[in-house]
Amino acid sequence: MFESQTELWIVVAGSIAATYLWRFLGTLFSYRIDPQGRLFQWITCVSFAMLAGLIARMVFIPVGPLIEVDLWIRITGIIVGLIVFFLARRQVLVAVGAGLAVFIALVSNA
Amino acid sequence: MLSSPSAVYCRAAKDALGFPSIMLLASMTGFGSLAKESGLTLGMALSSTAGIWGLPGQVALAEMHAAGVSALFVILAVSLANARFLPMAVSFIPLMRDGIKRFGWMFALVQLLSINSWAAGLRSFPEIEVQLRARYYVLFALICMSAGLLGTSIGYYGIGIMNRAASLGLIFLNPLFFAVLLAGSHARPAIIAMLIGIPLGPILHMLSPDWGLLVTGLMGGTLAFLIHRKIQK
Known part of the structure; x- marks a missing residue:
């Protein structure tokens, strides 16, 4: 957190470039590569495992302000969101709204 | 049209x-x-x-x-x-x-x-x-x-x-x-990968904040990929 702004800008720029790399390669290979192939299936698995791991980490071991919220509240918010998502025929905004409302209500009364 | x-x-x-x-x-x-x-x-x-x-x-x-x-x-x-x-x-x-x-x-x-x-x-x-x-x-x-x-x-x-x-x-x-x-997400390999990633993410983060997420992806993703191919056969 105490590094200079220049260093942080380098991380931001590096992240942008490293993300663009996928877009670039995708465009370059759009004639030749089979998106259903094994290599992509593996890359997809890696990125999904990583994202699920990141969410779980954000909920169970948060950094920043969410530390002050009890674990059960964080978990309840996510679970309510997921349950509503499946009940409300996969409407993302309805599900997120419900999870958020429950989370804020629980935090306010805690 | x-x-x-x-x-x-x-x-x-x-x-x-x-x-x-x-x-x-x-x-x-x-x-x-x-x-x-x-x-x-x-x-x-x-x-x-x-x-x-x-x-x-x-x-x-x-x-x-x-x-x-x-x-x-x-x-x-x-x-x-x-x-x-x-x-x-x-x-x-x-x-x-x-x-x-x-x-x-x-x-x-x-x-x-x-x-x-x-x-x-x-x-x-x-x-x-x-x-x-x-x-x-x-x-x-x-x-x-x-x-x-x-x-x-x-x-x-x-x-x-x-x-x-x-x-x-x-x-x-x-x-x-x-x-x-x-x-x-509906795709089976993605679902398997997420189920493995959920426990791995926090555990590996505690072991190493730097490597945690990457290893979660590589280990969990590779495992999910192999499991998916095994089921497919």
Whole structure:
């Protein structure tokens, strides 16, 4: 957190470039590569495992302000969101709204 | 079949101004608040939105920076979090390249690609003349990006003026949005990968904040890939 702004800008720029790399390669290979192939299936698995791991980490071991919220509240918010998502025929905004409302209500009364 | 540029632009604006814009406004508001709390400047937050243009990578950037992960590992994780752009571009670009005179332009236009424009394109392109598809895509994607940048700014400033519960809610939007979006995936390998990633993420993070997320992805992803292939046989 105490590094200079220049260093942080380098991380931001590096992240942008490293993300663009996928877009670039995708465009370059759009004639030749089979998106259903094994290599992509593996890359997809890696990125999904990583994202699920990141969410779980954000909920169970948060950094920043969410530390002050009890674990059960964080978990309840996510679970309510997921349950509503499946009940409300996969409407993302309805599900997120419900999870958020429950989370804020629980935090306010805690 | 839409065959005039103005009809195509109308369709793109109509498609973009509904659900996709609201969704991006909301999710990027969460990101803006997270970026502010993680110590990024507004310029960095907006650059991340426009430059990375994929929520998972953006959240990974802000979160991992705040968690004190070193630069190289942050960049690697951000990149891997958005690896889906490769297969997305591969499957999307061929649908509209006939409308572009110089293929080089594609390397600029692909920056606007997101899950929203990808899905909208796949849905609407069959009704749009091949030559005009790129116009639909560009307008649709620019509207989405405007909504995203607006949301980022609202979240960045909003968190300062809200009460404690609402501010925490804005931060909480990030894992919540993710969880709901990922829950919507149907593909079996992706579901297996997520089920393995959920326990691995926190455990490996405790062992090594730098390597945790990458190893979670590589181990969990490879395992899921192998399990999926085994079931398939």
